[in-house]
Amino acid sequence: MSETSEEKIKRIAREIYGAVGGIENVEKLIHCMTRVRMTIRNDDKVDIEKLKNINGVLGVVEEDTLQVIVGPGTVNKVADEMVKEAGVKLGEPFPNIEIDTTGMTDKEIVEAKAAKVKAAQKAKQKQTPIKQILKSISNIFIPLIPAFVGAGLIGGVAAVMSNLIVAGDISKSYTDFVAILKFIQNGVFSYLAIYVGINAATEFGATAGLGGVIGAVTLLPGMDINAPLHNIFNGQPMSAGQGGIIGVIFAVWLLSLIEKKLHKWVPDAIDIIVTPALSLLIIGVFTIFIIMPIAGVISSSLVGAINWILNVGGAFSGFVLGALFLPMVMFGLHQILTPIHIEMINKTGSTPLLPILAMAGAGQVGAAIALWLRCRKNKQLTNMIKGALPVGILGIGEPLIYGVTLPLGRPFITACIGGGIGGAVVGGLGHVGAIAIGPSGLALVPLITNGHMMSYVLGLLAGYVGGFVATYFFGIPKDAILGEATTVETDALSQNGNKKVIDPNVAMTTITAPVIGKKVAIDTVSDPMMAQEVMGKTVAIIPDINSKIYAPVDGKVTMIADTKHAIGFMDKIGEEVLVHMGVDTVKLNGKYFNLNIQVGDTVKHGDVLGTVDWQKIIDADFDPVTMTIVTNTSDFKIDEIESNIQTKDNTVLMDSRIK
Structure with missing residues (x-):
């Protein structure tokens, strides 16, 4: 029995995925007149011959993208079926399992956490037709925002010069x-x-x-x-x-x-x-x-x-709009405002709505500064704030929302109050408009209508102060002040109610060598970030060709990179220890690494965690030097043994104790 047209499309889509290593190996997919074009994550997983032999595939082209020729009239149907199965739209990134945070800066870490919280927040929300419409509106306009900003600034210069x-x-x-x-x-x-x-x-x-x-x-x-x-x-x-x-x-x-x-x-x-x-x-x-x-x-x-609401409501309307904008962002409802801004600009020359809504970001900045001061002992939180604050000041608010205030709860509410105060100032002064849309914060100042920039700046200052005061006195959770130094995940922890706390009887521990080899001075490492110990106290070892990977601590495995070149641990006293195998070996995508552990496993000093083909790594022109890093060094007193020694699986690299 011959297959129907619909069955044929589904079969071709299914078999293409099978030949390229599965949906998880596709990063993005688009199509042209005759070809399905895929951005592949790991080329080694693609079976080109199998792909060419699929009934319905007319040819395969290997360039920057993997191009599968299926012909006009069929290509759009196959592509639509493939992205439908992946749960994305044409051109959107495919879902990924993990993101390797090894070597990330504070800014990158908070952005990664923000993305995770944002995804979790969206997962809790019921995907109603209205939310789908709002998401689509956002996807339409986001690619145009750089053009709006650039053209708007140029138009602003032209207007000033004309005057x-x-x-x-x-x-x-x-x-x-x-x-x-x-x-x-x-x-x-x-x-x-x-x-x-x-x-x-x-x-x-x-x-x-x-x-x-x-x-x-x-x-x-x-x-x-x-x-x-x-x-x-x-x-x-x-x-x-x-x-x-x-x-x-x-x-x-x-x-x-x-x-x-x-x-x-x-x-x-x-x-x-x-x-x-x-x-x-x-x-x-x-x-x-x-x-x-x-x-x-x-x-x-x-x-x-x-325009009528803003003219009649003044400061009151400004407060309500400024205070409610962050919840609108959280639920995705702000996306409907983009075409409204554009229509207002087209019809009146500016949008008075955007400067008021921008005050929500000012409230976030004020709240973040208050958290920084009140929670300065919480190193993880303050590092995240340091990473997110600069872009927050420039109007990119998602890292602060999803990475800092929303996870803590109360600071999100007090930040909204700060946004309302700033909105009340802008609404009360009146006639403050933006001639184009784009980032808010200080970045919006050049786009404010001529003669009203100072009113907008006064609103920003009011939002900063309002968010700071409300958060400093009413929005600081106790657990944020204490920080995560008291909530580590390891078998050596004892129970105190529902909270895990460090065993008070454990005050000192050791970190042993993760590989057998020769310990070398850290400043000889070819990676400048590692050589300067940017991530924390670091010890480097050049592994012997036959060395296995050994547990450097008594504790728990907290992270394994997708590419298997890095493993994170938490030891008895709360040290976060990272073993990073090789320089730039992330580019190998896991090749030559064979680990037999999982996140959550309990380990002890010297346990064999897996093997690495060090010779093949060297043959592939990668430096095999292996670094052991204490990423929360500032919380501990760490003594290192002297350099240039031969290490074994039980060789102590560092003695550590809580400050």
């Missing part, structure tokens, strides 16, 4: 230069509908080029202004851009539905010709005569309503 020319402060000879700046600015905003159409098509699973055409249709290119089309509802002449960005998104969503249906109905042989033509014709006509008039009324009413 100076009119006032006679600078020569009229700069007129042409100002015109050039405006050309660059208008390159984004005049054709924004096209960019949004392309991104919306990618998000909704339609052909990107067709989405761009539908966006262009809303600009009514080529329409004779002396003989315009008329609105079928009120008979008024239609204007280019009527319906705005909201109309474009809705039209492209309909396009995606029509195109997908046609792909199923139209035979593969003529699909590439018939489907695009019919899709554009149907949606193009519907967009001009139905979507544009209705969306035009909606967008104009929305902008007018927001």
